[in-house]
Amino acid sequence: MEKELIGKVALITGGTKGIGRAIxxxxxxxxxxxxVTARTRPIETHTKHHFIAADLTIAAQTDKMVNEINExxxxxxxxxxxxxGSTSPSGGFGALTDAHWENDLQLNLQSAVRIDRAILPQMVEKKSGVIIHIxxxxxxxxxxxxxGGYAVAxxxxxxxSKSLSKEFSPKGIRVATVSPxxxxxxxxxxxxxxxxxxSDLSIEQVTLDLMDSLGGIPLGRMALPQEIAELVGFLVSPKASYITGVNYIVDGGSNPSL
Ligand SMILES: NC(=O)c1ccc[n+]([C@@H]2O[C@H](COP(=O)([O-])OP(=O)(O)OC[C@H]3O[C@@H](n4cnc5c(N)ncnc54)[C@H](OP(=O)(O)O)[C@@H]3O)[C@@H](O)[C@H]2O)c1
Structure with a gap:
């Protein structure tokens, strides 16, 4: 692999598991x-990434994390x-309380807004930077x-993310979205x-049902975290220097719209 990110400092929230770990x-x-940040320190003691603990749904912990990074x-x-992510129950509209909606918004929208607010001024000063929203x-x-609440968030x-790219691309910062x-x-x-x-169904059946609820997956399987990470690796690299304001859907072909 080309070492095209040498000298760059990258912050990946939720970088201890799943897609974040692969990124x-x-x-x-x-x-x-x-x-990488998460609430819990990863078990692997040999991890080569720098780890900072923070619950990013809490504003004070986000501020503390950003101060630690700056120092x-x-x-x-x-x-x-x-x-x-989401901790809301299944069962449609009626199953969701105010607390579920609030939690989905904190986890998927407001946590990102807070971190962007803290990091963007440094990027503006340098007239460069890349922000990806997963x-x-x-x-x-x-x-x-x-x-429901998760999808809305x-x-x-x-x-x-789109509006951020409109505002900050003229200042040298690329902003893109990746939608697995x-x-x-x-x-x-x-x-x-x-x-x-x-639902009292097999795991195979609920997997198929979930695939069906997305309109099926033409490639016939879930993605691997590394397949999402590969796109992010490209987007943050100098090779993607003209890419901003886009939302890349990486869903094995499910989404029926153009
Ligand atoms: N997996 C999928 O199929 C899928 C599909 C579409 C989109 N996505 C999106 O992709 C992203 C990653 O998903 P994933 O499935 O890879 O997630 P994951 O495996 O559940 O990992 C989530 C990461 O976020 C951390 N985290 C969770 N809550 C946190 C909090 N309140 N404060 C700080 N860190 C927190 C977790 O560590 P701790 O628990 O230790 O805090 C972990 O590092 C999410 O935005 C998700 O919505 C996932």
Whole structure:
């Protein structure tokens, strides 16, 4: 792999598991100094990434994290807002309380907004930087039965990311969105297991049902985290120097719209 990110400092939120961990590996292989954040320190003691603990749904912890990064590493060149997800129950509209909606918005939109707000001034000063928001295919293809609040929060993230690119691309900062479909992570496995348990169906059946709710997956399988990380690796590299304001849907062909 070309070491095209040597000298760059990259922050990947939620970089200890799943897609975020694969992105951290990919950017590290390309030569970046990689900082990962999560609430829990990863078990692997030999991890080569710098780890900072923070719950990014809490504003004070975000501020503390950014101060620690500024003190230890100076400014960030690449920010991947990967952390996100949902703890809301399935069951459609009626199953969601105010607290579920608030939590989905905090996890998938407001946490990213807060970090961008803290990091962008440094990028503006340097007139360079790349921000990636990891969204979801559900941001453009709602799956109301089980992911209502999450899908709405990701749709808001898409809109926010686009508007950020309009405002900051003229200042030298590229902003892009990556929207995966189903990705085979531990969290996805746990989600499928819980769906199987509540519906009394097999894991294979709920997996097929979830694929069907997306309109099927023409490539016939979930993505691997590394397949999402490869796109992010390209987008943050100098090779993507003319790319900003886009939302790349990486869903194996599910989304039916152009
Ligand atoms: N997996 C999929 O199929 C899929 C599909 C479409 C989009 N996505 C999106 O891709 C992104 C990554 O998903 P994933 O499935 O790879 O996630 P994951 O495996 O569940 O990992 C989530 C990461 O975020 C951290 N995290 C969770 N809550 C946090 C909080 N409140 N504060 C700080 N860190 C927190 C986790 O560590 P701790 O638990 O230790 O905090 C972990 O490092 C998310 O934005 C998700 O919406 C995923």
């Amino acid at each position: 951290a590996e990919r950017l590290s292989e390309a030569g970046a100094l990689v900082i 230890k590493f100076g400014s960030i060149d690449i920010l991947v807002n990967n952390m996100g 969204s979801s295919v559900t941001g453009t293809l709602p799956v109301y039965q089980s992911l 990701k749709a808001a993230l898409n809109n926010y 479909g189903m990705v085979k992570t531990d969290t996805m496995d746990a989600y499928l297991q819980s769906l199987a348990k509540t």
